[in-house]
Amino acid sequence: MAATYQITAGFMPLFDSAVLVAAGEMGFAAREGIELTLHRETSWANIRDRIAIGHFHLAHMLGPMPLACNLGLTPLASETIVPFSLGLGGNCVTVSNAVWAGMAAHGAVPDLDPARAGAALRALIRERAGAGRDPLRFAVVHPHSGHNYELRYWLAACGIDPTQDIEIVIVPPPFMADALAAGRIDGYCVGEPWNSASVAAGTGHIVTVKALLWRNSPEKVVGVRKAWAEENPDALAALLRALHHSARWCQDAANHAELAALMAQPGFLGLPPAVQMPILTGSLSLGGGAERSIDDFFVPFDKAANFPWKSHALWFYTQMVRWGHVAHTPQNLAIARDCYRPDLYRLALKPQGVALPGANAKVEGALKAATPVGSAGASLVLGPDGFFDGQIFDPDEIDAYIAGQKSARAEA
Amino acid sequence: MLPPIPHCTIPSHRQNTGMVRSSLAVLVIDENRIRASIIEAGLREAGHERVTVIHDVTGIARRIAEIEPDVIVIDLENPNRDMLENMFQLSRAVKRPIAMFVDRSDQASIEAAVDAGVSAYVVDGLRQERVKPILDMAVSRFNAFSRMARELEEARSELESRKVIDRAKGILMKSRGLSEEAAYTLLRKTAMNQNRKISDIAQSLVTAAGLLGPSEDE
Numbered sequence: 001m002a003a004t005y006q007i008t009a010g011f012m013p014l015f016d017s018a019v020l021v022a023a024g025e026m027g028f029a030a031r032e033g034i035e036l037t038l039h040r041e042t043s044w045a046n047i048r049d050r051i052a053i054g055h056f057h058l059a060h061m062l063g064p065m066p067l068a069c070n071l072g073l074t075p076l077a078s079e080t081i082v083p084f085s086l087g088l089g090g091n092c093v094t095v096s097n098a099v100w101a102g103m104a105a106h107g108a109v110p111d112l113d114p115a116r117a118g119a120a121l122r123a124l125i126r127e128r129a130g131a132g133r134d135p136l137r138f139a140v141v142h143p144h145s146g147h148n149y150e151l152r153y154w155l156a157a158c159g160i161d162p163t164q165d166i167e168i169v170i171v172p173p174p175f176m177a178d179a180l181a182a183g184r185i186d187g188y189c190v191g192e193p194w195n196s197a198s199v200a201a202g203t204g205h206i207v208t209v210k211a212l213l214w215r216n217s218p219e220k221v222v223g224v225r226k227a228w229a230e231e232n233p234d235a236l237a238a239l240l241r242a243l244h245h246s247a248r249w250c251q252d253a254a255n256h257a258e259l260a261a262l263m264a265q266p267g268f269l270g271l272p273p274a275v276q277m278p279i280l281t282g283s284l285s286l287g288g289g290a291e292r293s294i295d296d297f298f299v300p301f302d303k304a305a306n307f308p309w310k311s312h313a314l315w316f317y318t319q320m321v322r323w324g325h326v327a328h329t330p331q332n333l334a335i336a337r338d339c340y341r342p343d344l345y346r347l348a349l350k351p352q353g354v355a356l357p358g359a360n361a362k363v364e365g366a367l368k369a370a371t372p373v374g375s376a377g378a379s380l381v382l383g384p385d386g387f388f389d390g391q392i393f394d395p396d397e398i399d400a401y402i403a404g405q406k407s408a409r410a411e412a
Numbered sequence: 413m414l415p416p417i418p419h420c421t422i423p424s425h426r427q428n429t430g431m432v433r434s435s436l437a438v439l440v441i442d443e444n445r446i447r448a449s450i451i452e453a454g455l456r457e458a459g460h461e462r463v464t465v466i467h468d469v470t471g472i473a474r475r476i477a478e479i480e481p482d483v484i485v486i487d488l489e490n491p492n493r494d495m496l497e498n499m500f501q502l503s504r505a506v507k508r509p510i511a512m513f514v515d516r517s518d519q520a521s522i523e524a525a526v527d528a529g530v531s532a533y534v535v536d537g538l539r540q541e542r543v544k545p546i547l548d549m550a551v552s553r554f555n556a557f558s559r560m561a562r563e564l565e566e567a568r569s570e571l572e573s574r575k576v577i578d579r580a581k582g583i584l585m586k587s588r589g590l591s592e593e594a595a596y597t598l599l600r601k602t603a604m605n606q607n608r609k610i611s612d613i614a615q616s617l618v619t620a621a622g623l624l625g626p627s628e629d630e
Contacts, residue, residue, distance in 0.1 A: 043493035049531070053523050075497070075512030076522065142494050143502075170495040 003035035005235040010039045010047045010059035013269050014173060014191050015279050016220045017060040018259060019086050019300055021268055023239075023246035031245075032238040040267060043172065044142050051225050052078045057232075058239070060086065061223035064316040068144035069223075070335050071326050079226040082313070083236065083344035084243050086220040088305045090279055090298035091147055091210035092195035093117075093154070095187035096180050099124070099136065100205035100287065108207065110290035114388040117207040118158025125165050139171035139179060139188040146210070146219050149319035151189040154213050156405075157389040163323070180204050191219070192279035192298070193271060198287075200275075205287035211297050214364075216305075216385045218312035221340075229344070240348035244306060251301035256280045303370075303382055304357055308340040311361040311395045318398065322405050333398065355380035364393040436538075437462040438546060439481035441469065443490060447557045451485065454553045458545065473499055483543055484510065484533040485550045488526065500533055508535045521547065528554040573611035580614035583621045 007029070011017040021038060023029045029036035039056065041047050047059045048069065053076075063085075069077035095103065099121075106127075108120035125136065140148040152162040162168060171179050176194045179185045181203040188194075198204030210217060222243065229236050249255050260273035260280065269276065278284050282297030299305045317336035321328040342360040350356060357373060357380065367383025387393070393401055438460055442448035448465045455463045464479050466472060469492045476484075476499075484500075486493060500510035510533045521544070525531060528551040534543050577599065584595035599617075603610040 042489055042491045045493040045497055045531075046488050049488075049522075049526050053519070053526055055526065143498050170498040172491045172494065174491070 003030070004033035005232070005238055006035050006037070007057050007235060007239055008037045008039065008055065010041050010050055010056040012041055012044065012047065012060055012173075014060075014220070015193060015263060015269065015276055016087050016090050016191055016298070016300075017268070018250050018263055019243055019247045019306075020060050020222065022250055022259060022262060023242045025262055026246065026249060028242040028246040028249070029239070032242040034235070034238055034242055036239075036242070048074055049076050051080060051223065052076045054078075054225065054228075056225070057228045058222055058224040061221055062142055062145045063218045063221050063312065064144040064146065064149065064320065065142070066221065066223040067313060067316055067320065067336055067339050068325075070339055071320070071332055073144065073320075073325060080223045080339070081226045081229055081344070082221045082223055082308045082340045083229070083348075084222040084240055085218060085306050085308050085312070086222060086300070087247075088216045088219060088299040088303065089209075089211040089296060090191045090219050091150065091189055092192065092206045092284070093151060093187065093189045093208050094176075094180065094195045094198050094204045094206050095121075096183070096185075096204055097202075097287075099186050100207070102127070103207065110205070110286045110288065110292070112206070112208050112212055112286070112292055112294070114154055114208045114212050115158065118154055118160070121155075121207075122158050122160050125160060129165070135166050136186040137167045137169060137184075139169050139176060139185045139190075141173050141190055142170060144320070144325065146217070146316070147189040147191075149316060149323075150210055150213050150217070152323060153319065154208065154388070157391075177201060177203065193269075193275045196275065196278045196284065199285050202287075206284060207286075209284070209294055209297065211282075211294050212388055214385070214387050216296055216299060216303050216383060217364075218309070218316075221308065236344065237348035240345060241352060244349055244352070244354060247301040247306050251299070251305075253280075304355075304380055306345070307357055308342050308345055309357075309361060310337060310340050310342065311364050311393065313337070313340040314361070314395045314398060315364060315393050318393070318402050318405065321402055328399075328402055357382065361395045363395070365391060435459070435461050436482040436542065436546070437479055438464070439476070439479055439484045440465045440550075441472070441484065441490065441496070442487045443467055444487065444557075447487070447554070450557055451550055451553045454549050455546065458549055460546070469496065472496070480508070482535050482538055483546050485546070486531050486533070487554070488529045488531055493531070497533075510535055524551050528552075529558070530554045573609075573614075576611055576618055577614045580617040583617060587621075 009020060011020055024036040024038050044062060044065060047061065048065070050056045051059055066080035066082050068074050069080045102124040103117065103120040106120040106123035108117050138151060140151055142148065148168065155162045155166070160166065169185065171185065171188065173190050173194045176188045176190050177197040180188060180198050181201060195206050199206060224236065250259055260276040263269045263276055264271060264273045279298045282294045284292055284294065286292055313336055317333065320326045326332055346356055365386045367385045369384050370381050371383050372379060372381050438455055440448050440451050440463065442451070445467055448467065452463050452465050466475060486496060512531065512533050525547060530550050532543070532547045532550060580599060581592055581595040584590050584598060585592060590598065599610055599613055603613045606613070
């Protein structure tokens with residue numbers, strides 16, 4: 001039978017493209033009448049350009065990227081919306097052996113605790129500054145990325161000014177481990193498997209993880225060209241159904257070996273399946289023989305992981321404001337508020353009896369434990385969703401939150 | 413309505429009016445040395461004297477500070493594009509703001525560039541008519557290179573097929589005592605019956621012969 005819908009999507013060779021890849025490769029898209037063509041790309045800039053000129057209908061994107069497009073922060077962009085999130089968590093912060101030794105001398109232990117690791121890093125940075133040494137250089141994958149914003153959030157909360165006390169540069173994920181080994185950078189924040197890669201090579205230590213900085217927090221999303229979404233509502237709904245089933249399949253531990261083998265293929269990640277198991281199990285080697293198991297390390301489906309929370313988009317917006325990427329104006333806030341589209345998620349999945357949250361935004365950091373929430377006739381568990389420093393982000397109090405984080409930065 | 417692009421509206425640091433016809437400094441960043449030299453040659457033929465080619469982006473901030481390029485041409489396969497874009501906007505080494513070559517009225521030109529696999533960045537304030545010929549040149553040379561690479565690949569695979577068919581013929585001639593012509597006819601007939609390519613049948617035969625034991629063909 002010929003497919004009803006032809007959809008073309010771009011992705012970057014990162015593990016968190018798995019839900020999109022599996023939708024195409026494991027038959028979930030075909031079952032919804034979709035012929036899904038996947039194109040592997042080499043940079044986020046290429047993904048942005050190909051969406052803008054209409055080569056791709058949608059793509060695997062960094063969570064803040066569609067916001068950056070709509071806010072006019074990128075050279076070439078078309079209006080992009082987010083009707084589906086590809087998962088929560090999955091990133092780590094890794095430092096060189098030398099930085100780890102310096103942090104250990106200031107009290108760091110391999111337990112991934114963000115506050116303790118941050119205090120040790122701060123002490124090391126002060127010591128280096130006192131000795132007149134160059135600032136440490138950290139890398140992230142893109143300026144408008146969850147990695148950049150969570151690294152900065154962690155540092156700032158620990159009294160390190162990421163704009164003064166360290167340097168932040170951009171390095172593509174597959175080059176992170178090599179750059180660290182060669183001494184071109186001192187640390188980085190990136191998704192797996194590029195942290196475990198440095199640990200396995202004996203050239204780095206994982207010091208903390210995204211799941212501990214902000215539990216169950218947003219990472220990659222499906223960014224859709226808005227014009228296409230508006231002209232093809234049925235195709236979009238079919239795609240969201242396919243992604244939903246794919247995400248559930250990816251979450252199930254019984255499928256992890258098959259998923260790892262799929263992602264190992266040269267057309268996707270092209271890395272051995274064993275390298276992909278830490279992100280699926282949450283059991284990480286931290287370096288120096290230390291092991292740690294992290295709850296909710298990467299969540300592709302559970303905890304309403306695919307729901308495009310407006311509070312997630314708005315938190316990214318607060319960080320864009322915080323670090324001078326965009327001015328806080330009513331117009332920009334409105335653009336940020338309209339970018340993630342839980343209404344489209346609901347429209348596609350409610351008829352399927354999928355458990356849906358009652359609201360489109362939540363107070364981030366309010367859930368201290370996993371909490372069952374009443375939803376449309378099905379059970380759903382959310383959270384915990386706390387920031388490591390105990391801060392609360394209430395999207396209804398966004399002005400106060402932005403004002404508060406500015407003063408926090410000044411004190412740092 | 414599309415949002416404005418902030419860094420395209422930053423006033424130029426340079427007084428373009430006073431130096432209209434001076435030649436532009438063009439930087440080509442391409443890991444593919446052959447393609448880079450094809451573009452370089454094209455630009456020189458078109459009268460651009462100040463062309464620099466970089467294959468490896470290590471230390472590129474310093475090079476950009478030295479060269480002060482007016483136009484930067486980058487291949488889209490370059491995985492460092494995100495790093496480079498960020499650097500164009502932020503680095504202290506880049507004295508003049510550099511924006512992507514983008515003119516919304518010229519969607520066809522952008523599409524042609526992305527289709528060809530190339531992108532260009534220009535210093536802010538440079539007039540489009542000065543840059544367009546450079547981009548057009550890069551696009552046509554990228555396309556020519558792709559065509560050449562495709563033809564080369566086709567020739568290579570043609571040669572490979574011919575080699576494997578020769579080996580399969582040899583196996584049939586030896587094991588079944590056929591003439592060369594009869595061996596080829598058998599391969600062709602089998603391929604037609606199975607609706608497969610003759611080189612695929614030949615490859616299967618060579619593989620099977622290898623598995624079934626030592627032969628002269630090994």
